[in-house]
Amino acid sequence: MNQDKERLVRWIEGHQAEMIDFLKRIVQVPSDNPAGDCYPIAAFLHDQLQELGFDEVSLLEVDQNEVKAAGMISLANVLSRTKFGSGEGTCVALNAHGDVVPPGLGWSVDPYGGEIINGKMYGRGVAVSKSDIAAYSYAVLALKEAGISPQLQGEIDLAFTFDEETGGELGPRRLLEQGTISPNLAIAAGFTYSAVNAHNGCLHFEVITTGKSAHAALPHTGIDALEATTKILNGLYEYRQTLTAKKSPVAGIDHPTLVIGLISGGINTNVVPDQCTIRVDRRLIPGEDAAQAEAEFRKVVEEAVQTTEGIKLEIRKILHAESFGPVPEDSPLITALSSNWQSIMKGKGELAINGVPIYADARHFYEKGIPTIMFGVGPKRLEEANGHRADENIRLEDLVTATKIIACTLYDLLGEGRAGKD
Structure with missing residues (x-):
């Protein structure tokens, strides 16, 4: 690991308490879909990103008739562009969704409390996929503030959307179809212990x-x-x-x-x-x-x-x-991610690369011919996090680890504009 990556890791470790608090506040904003009243969480995230120091943050409202036709009440997408150097070169999109399934029965804690117990945060959507919103945001912040940005060239788009549970048609698909985002590479919400290169x-x-x-x-x-x-x-x-x-x-x-x-x-x-x-x-x-x-x-x-x-x-x-993948395991995106995973997860072997039987928003990027991988915050298996079940949770250690891996991967992808030129 070079000195720049060491700076990234130290910056994330020094700001992990802030990141955890950021995630907790996101969990505390209900965003059940259905019923799909998701404008409030989009507006909240828009304001939070501005307060964190992101320069170009947009709250993109969706036509109300289209929202109702999709079976939702309200919706907006949040887009934050961060340019490094001149901004020319590789553009990487980081996409996570903030809508969640309703909590259901059987919870031992408040599903909207973001309560921390024995190193885990509990709450509806904390694993799927509000923790990815936090990890992606702080990975980009680290690149901006850890003192290494002059070494980078390109653009990172945080694309936070809120209709994954109803298909993602008005979220990532809309942003891509309208040309609002045109990334060369994409990382979508996933898990810390594997890179998902395909889904049903x-x-x-x-x-x-x-x-x-x-x-x-x-x-x-x-x-x-x-x-x-x-x-x-x-x-x-x-x-x-x-x-x-x-x-x-x-x-x-x-x-x-x-x-x-x-x-x-x-x-x-x-x-x-x-x-x-x-x-x-x-x-x-x-x-x-x-x-x-x-x-x-x-x-x-x-x-x-x-x-x-x-x-x-x-x-x-x-x-x-549509199904997603499989993305070739030797693609530059997976290669960069795997290398940084091994550097951060010392002694834990190689990064697992596999598909999952769910379907998710990654497919929208893949359909456009954009090399995509699913990677983020989470356990080896969704069942361990109680995803879509009572007492959904993530390990805070995984939140910090995933953020480090993502930040270092983005550093490689934007380092001197190399990615996209392979």
Whole structure:
């Protein structure tokens, strides 16, 4: 580790208490999605970044009609540009999201308290992914304030968005489509103990069966939509078993999955149900043909009720999230990250590089041909942090460590404008 990187590490260690407090205050701002009232946290972060000394910070409001169409209440994106040298050369985007799933039941602490117990901070969104917002912000601050910035050339964009839980269409996708950000490289929210170079895609379907209501005493005079839906359920569960044979070559990703997550229907106990609706999650492994997966799904559903007289069937695709990666392990971005990981995590071997079965905002950058990696604050497995569960937490040690690794990686990527010229 050279002297500049040693300065970065010392600066982060000297400001870790401030960074922890910054994260705590972010956790204390509710940003559940749904319901998706996320303008308040965006405005809060905008003000906080300005107070931290970031020069060019924008609060980018999203058209209210588009927000409502996405099923949210309010939304804005936060963008901070930091230029080094002339600003020409490599541009790196750091993207993390501040919207979170609702806390749910079972918490032993206040989900919006940011309480610290035995070296861990607890709170909804602290792992997914408010801690990444803190790490990215302080990594860039270290580059600005540790006395090494004259050595750097390029630009770092902090792109903090707030609709990942609803697909990221109005966050990172919008910023990229409109040309608001045009990075050469991107680092997206992830975990400290692995570099994620791939993730699954996803299809969501809504299937509606419509029959005819009747009195329960005369069921033969009606057409039972729930009975028809049961045939569809059986067909989908049989189809699900066949997906296990489609193995992914990407480490960390096994095979496609299918889950029937929601079901609703019926009028009353004594009425033949005239309509039933299900919603289905179909995960796509990297490289899988989404059109073929959709065609297979529709065929299974249609064949399940083709002999059921009087049933009307509607199949709606309500989400298509592309898969991400795999990004080559020898790419300059992963190479720089791996080298700095080993320098900071002395004695812990090499950085693991793998995929994950979730889908996330990293895909939006990858779709644009931007080399991307998921890396941030978190454990080896999401379950350890209780991500999306009660008592979500991160180790404060991981927060500090990840910030050091990110800062040193950015130093390499912007050092004399070398990255982007390989």
